[in-house]
Amino acid sequence: xxxxxxxxxxxxxxxxxxIASKVGAHHAEPFSFLAxxxxxVLAILLPxxxxxxTVWPSxxxxxxxxxxxxxxxxxxxxxxxxxxxxxxATGLIAIVVSTQPILTAVLAGPLLGEWPxxxxxxxxxxxxxxxxLVLGPKLVxxxxxxxxxxxxxxxxxxxxxxxxxxxxxxxxxxMSGDLVALTxxxxxxxxxSAFMLAAFTxxxxxxxxxxxxxxxxxxxxxxxxxAIGLLMLMxxxxxxxxxxxxxxxxxxxxxxxxxxxxxxxxxxxQVVGILLVMAAVFVIxxxxxxxxxxxx
Numbered sequence: 670x671x672x673x674x675x676x677x678x679x680x681x682x683x684x685x686x687x688i689a690s691k692v693g694a695h696h697a698e699p700f701s702f703l704a705x706x707x708x709x710v711l712a713i714l715l716p717x718x719x720x721x722x723t724v725w726p727s728x729x730x731x732x733x734x735x736x737x738x739x740x741x742x743x744x745x746x747x748x749x750x751x752x753x754x755x756x757x758a759t760g761l762i763a764i765v766v767s768t769q770p771i772l773t774a775v776l777a778g779p780l781l782g783e784w785p786x787x788x789x790x791x792x793x794x795x796x797x798x799x800x801x802l803v804l805g806p807k808l809v810x811x812x813x814x815x816x817x818x819x820x821x822x823x824x825x826x827x828x829x830x831x832x833x834x835x836x837x838x839x840x841x842x843x844m845s846g847d848l849v850a851l852t853x854x855x856x857x858x859x860x861x862s863a864f865m866l867a868a869f870t871x872x873x874x875x876x877x878x879x880x881x882x883x884x885x886x887x888x889x890x891x892x893x894x895x896a897i898g899l900l901m902l903m904x905x906x907x908x909x910x911x912x913x914x915x916x917x918x919x920x921x922x923x924x925x926x927x928x929x930x931x932x933x934x935x936x937x938x939q940v941v942g943i944l945l946v947m948a949a950v951f952v953i954x955x956x957x958x959x960x961x962x963x964x965x
Contacts (some may be wrong), residue, residue, distance in 0.1 A: 675899045675917055682896040684922035686888065690750065693884040696876035699750035700743075700867035705875065706885060707860035710893045714853050725844030731854045733842035737835050738855025741897075742833025743862045748824045755821035765825045765918050767800045770913045772833045777909055780837055788952060789911075796917035796949030802942025803921045826929065833913075839901060839911040848901055856893070917946050 670712050693702055725731070752762050771793050785793070785848040843851055875881070903912045921943040 675903050679896055679899040679903065679930060680915055680918045680922055681859045682891055682899070683916075684919050684926060686892045686896070687919075687923055688926065689884045689887045689892070690746075691753070693881055693888065694750055694753060696878060696881035698867065698871040698873070699747055699754055700863045701871050701873045701875060702750065703743065703746055703863040704860060704867050705941070706888055706893060707856050707863060709885070709889045710856045710916060711853065711860060713889070713894065714849065714856065718849050718853060723847050723848070723850050725850050730842070731849070732852040733838065734854035735858035736848070736944035737839045737843060738858040740831045740835030740838060740861055742859035742893075743866075745828050745835065747863065747866070748826070748828025748831060752821045752828065753822065755818050756819040757818075757825060760827075762825050764801060766829055767797060767917065767920060768830060769833050769916055771797065772829065773909060773913045776833065776837060777840075781840055781909065783909065792949045792952035793914065795952065796914065796946050799942045799947075799949060800917055800920050800946030802938050802945065803924055836854075836900075836904060836909055836913055839904050843901065844905055848898065852894075852898065852901065855897075914950055918950055921946050 696702075697705070726734075727955075749762060749766070774785045774789065774793055778785070900912070924943070
């Protein structure tokens, strides 16, 4: 039942991440923010692992999990936050990161032996068109802005590669072992790397307001534990390129949430884009094959 509900829950939870991150980013620098976030995640997961008497995997498995953490958590999240801090338009960042399902499908064949069919490719490109339509209004002002900095371009590229290679590495090396133990290894590596980057490149000053605390709590519990746990579960059970196609649903869902929370309006083109994205995921997912998954 959890596996059947996982796609819907994942999209809903993951879509809130950008809103909460944007709130938190006003009060802390990118890697300082991430270091604090990852520290709180570990403070929750470690006692839980001890209470449930977690069986720890081999050193090799834990090292691969740590690599996944560096890619998905530090590179992906840090890249997005750094690009935003450099003034890169949110719509442009979202468009670049939204090519991840296509890049994953391209690499999944030679790396994992998961070769997408024609229907899968049609769905991927249909979804990308839909995302562009949804985010189109946010890209209108990009042409009038100043030139994008080199750091912003490097950051968004690192973000795209991080989430792509991280999911592929999880599929290749994260199919065995307790998910809680693997998640702890991920966040331990992410915390160390984020802390070091913050120490060498940032002031590490944080404005501890109620708004920041609430955003941080949401990101720690709902995103870093809830959504990431669902993502790891789905990657174990399905082809990785089909799982990542769910990321197409995130921008439209976030846009709908912003419309409800902040009164942002949705134009006819955006509505068409949302329908295209929904159709794309419908085209991609019916042929997904699930495999048995051990309980977490």
